[in-house]
Amino acid sequence: MTHDLVAALGPLLTAEASAEAQAAGSEPADLEQAVWLRLLERLAAGGPPADPQGWLRGAVRAEARRGRRATRRERPYGAEPADDARPGPEQLALTAARHRALREAVSGLPGRCPRLLAALLSPEDPTYREIAGELGISQGSLGPERSRCLGCLRRVLAPEVAARGARG
Template sequence: MTHDLLTALRPLLTAEASAEAHATGTEPGDLEQAVWLRLLERLHVQGPPLDPYDWLRRAVRSESRRTRRTHRREGPYEAEPADDGEVTPEQLALAAARRRALRDAVRRLPGRCPRLMEALLSPRDLTYREIAGELGISQGSLGPERSRCLGCLRRLLAPEVAAHGVRG
């Protein structure tokens, strides 16, 4: 019985979907598929409608209205949400990993170096005068102190950088 019902409804559904599809901005086949799915769900739960032809017409119009609402609310992205046009998600992840590795290495530095390097890496872009004031040291000693700390950081990172390089 179900197969006979589907066969009998096919021409009507094709005609109704073709008539409504233009107004919805969708393909007739997509509208047909949505109505077939709705009918199969109904057959599974409630059984066949009393007046299948009337039910089919109402279902097509209902799906058409739903599709129009969806098209009004949804719009395509101009680009992928994760992309900013140039940088890929993988590149962002690698850059974040490098920043974490640098910050971890800075924390392992001896003496005043961690505080000095954090001040130099600060997004606030502090001047030497501001850094000297924060650390309580003279502005003239910042250059030599920075050089010493960068040397320590280079030695600390050298094994990690060499371990990640290409061998062979």
């Protein structure tokens, strides 16, 4: 019986959905699918409708109204959330953890290295002359000193970087 009902209502549903879909702002196939679902719910709840064609026309119009209401209420995103270039919470947490690990590694370096690297990484972006004055060393020795400090930092961070790569 259900198969006969579906076969009998199929062409009428296709025609009704095609007529109502554009005004509803939806695709005819989406409207058809919603009405078929309502029919299945109706059949499960209490059997077939007394006037299947009349019920089908009413169901198509009700789904079309529901679609128009949803279209009026919904506002599209300016951009897809996945396309948002801003980093998400996970990325912010990972970046903060990397910065924390770098600060800890720099603070554990010997001699003037922590102060020199902190000055080089400063957001104020001081010149070599300013850094040399702050540290009390000649401007010409900043390059070699920086190279030694970065070598030390590389050795300190190497086990951590190698351990991260091995897990991945």
